[in-house]
Amino acid sequence: MPELPEVETIVSDLAPLLTGARIIRVQVWDPRLVHFPGAEDFNRRLTGRIIRGMRRRGKYVVIEPDQGLTWLVHLRMTGRLLTKLEPGERHLRAQFTMDNGICLSYCDLRRFGDMWAFFPGEEEHLGGFQTLGPEPLGTEFNPDWLLAAFADRKAAVKALLLNQRIVAGLGNIYADEALFLAGIHPARPGCSLTPVECGTLAESVKTVIRGAISGRGTTFRDYRSGLGTRGNYQQRLQVYGRAGEPCARCGETLERMRVGGRTSVFCPQCQLLGRQTQEA
Ligand SMILES: [Zn+2]
Incomplete structure (x- = not known):
């Protein structure tokens, strides 16, 4: 499942190919793909637009055509955005033909992916995109933020790290890796973390995410970059x-x-469940 580093890699690969291009044809073969507006309006809104920019927010691909439109893509479990199809691809769900010769294909084995095309004022249709917490590499995501977000929360710290309102873009892989690097057991209640541990964890999240972006993400099964290549970070995973x-x-x-x-992998020696009592 693509997390922040994988989506970042896809966006950085695709942005130079798509920015400045005009969308001349939209073909959606899977009606479940378009979350908002309806399929016909989605096609009408995108056709003829020039793509002015492309960025990532959390695990979302944010494409910015002209005239105030925003085109959002969430790849969920197995979605892929590709400029070249692999031979024998059987999971093609949509295609977007550009006037510069690029054809952007959306493939999705499990078909959980979502797309939206919205104008300002239509944000209520966007679900979780509207409530995303801070980006892990931003200054807003810091020890004080984590300490406040974890206060009074008895939920496991692992579950809290997966909460996109607390930090945007983390999933199972990088939450496990960050907890290992910080030496914190995944089942510790969030409210049991000391200020020092919140500082270590915030730093560990940043370190893991930076490393995974530089490794162009992690490929287990499905993830491919925007250029169709596999990630490299799977060789560096610790847990x-x-x-x-x-x-x-x-x-x-x-x-x-x-x-x-969710399944968590951890070291019972380096990530003690009772660690907080030793440090107190
Ligand atoms: Zn260990």
């Missing part, structure tokens, strides 16, 4: 996908547990 392997730091066997409905 995610490594349950049963030795911890790179201490040699203890990494364990897997369910936290907030």
Whole structure:
């Protein structure tokens, strides 16, 4: 599932190819893909527009055509935005033909992806995009923010890191990696973290996200960059996908547990559940 670093890589690959291009043809074959407005209005709104810019916010691709329109894409589990189709691709859901010869294809095996095309004033149709918390690499995301966000929250810190209102763009992979780097057990209640631990965790999130962006994301199965290439960061993962392997730091066997409905992998030695009592 693409998280912040994967979406960042897709946007940085596609922006130079699409910026300045005019959309001359919109074809959507999966009616579930368009979340807002209806399929016909979606086609009408996008056709003929010039793409002025492209950026990322959380896990969303934000494309900015002219005349105030915003085109949002969320890839969810298995969505891909590609300028070249792999031979035998069977999951093509939509295509956007540009006047510069580029054809942007949207492929999605599981079909959970969403697109919106909205004007100012229509934000109530955007769901979670409107309530996104700070970007992890921004100055707003800092120890004080985490301490305030975790106050009175008995939920596991892992679940809180996946809450897009607390920090935008994290998913299972980078939440596990950041908690390992910070030495914090994923099942610790958020409110049990000390100010020092909140500082360490905020810094760890930034370090992991920066590293993953520089590695062009993580590819397990489906993720491909905007150029169709695989990510490199899977070679640098410390815990995610490594349950049963030795911890790179201490040699203890990494364990897997369910936290907030999601699988977490952690080191029972480096990420003690009772750590807060030792530091207090
Ligand atoms: Zn360890």
